[in-house]
Amino acid sequence: MNTQKNLIDNFKKVCICRSITAATIMQAIRDGCLSFEALRRKIGVGTGNCKAKRCRQNIEKRVQDHKKALKAEEVETAGKET
Ligand code: FES
Numbered sequence: 467m468n469t470q471k472n473l474i475d476n477f478k479k480v481c482i483c484r485s486i487t488a489a490t491i492m493q494a495i496r497d498g499c500l501s502f503e504a505l506r507r508k509i510g511v512g513t514g515n516c517k518a519k520r521c522r523q524n525i526e527k528r529v530q531d532h533k534k535a536l537k538a539e540e541v542e543t544a545g546k547e548t
Contacts, residue, residue, distance in 0.1 A: 475488050476488050476489035476492070477489070480511075480521055480524050480525060480528075481511040481512065481514060481518075481520075481521040481525070482514070482516075482520055483513075483514020483515050483516055483520070483521075484510055484511060484513060484514045486509060486510070488528070490509060491505065491509070491511065491525060491528060492528065492532075494508050494509050495528065495529060495532045496532075499529075500529060500533060502522060502525055502526050502529065505525060505529070506518075512525070
């Protein structure tokens with residue numbers, strides 16, 4: 467069910483002005499863009515007519531969630547090593 471939800475989410479346009487989907491944004495985040503500004507430079511989010519008023523909050527939440535997941539993964543890996 468969660469995978470199905472993720473698949474549907476991937477097709478959603480997060481940055482509506484620039485027609486940038488969640489899948490594109492998540493791929494850029496996984497490639498190392500860990501801030502809104504980095505994403506803006508790499509894929510152009512937030513450069514549309516609304517100047518990020520509609521998408522910034524959603525994109526920043528995705529970046530924060532990804533960072534939390536990375537930290538949780540690090541803690542889990544460190545726990546296994548000791
Ligand atoms: S929705 Fe992203 S710049 Fe307008």
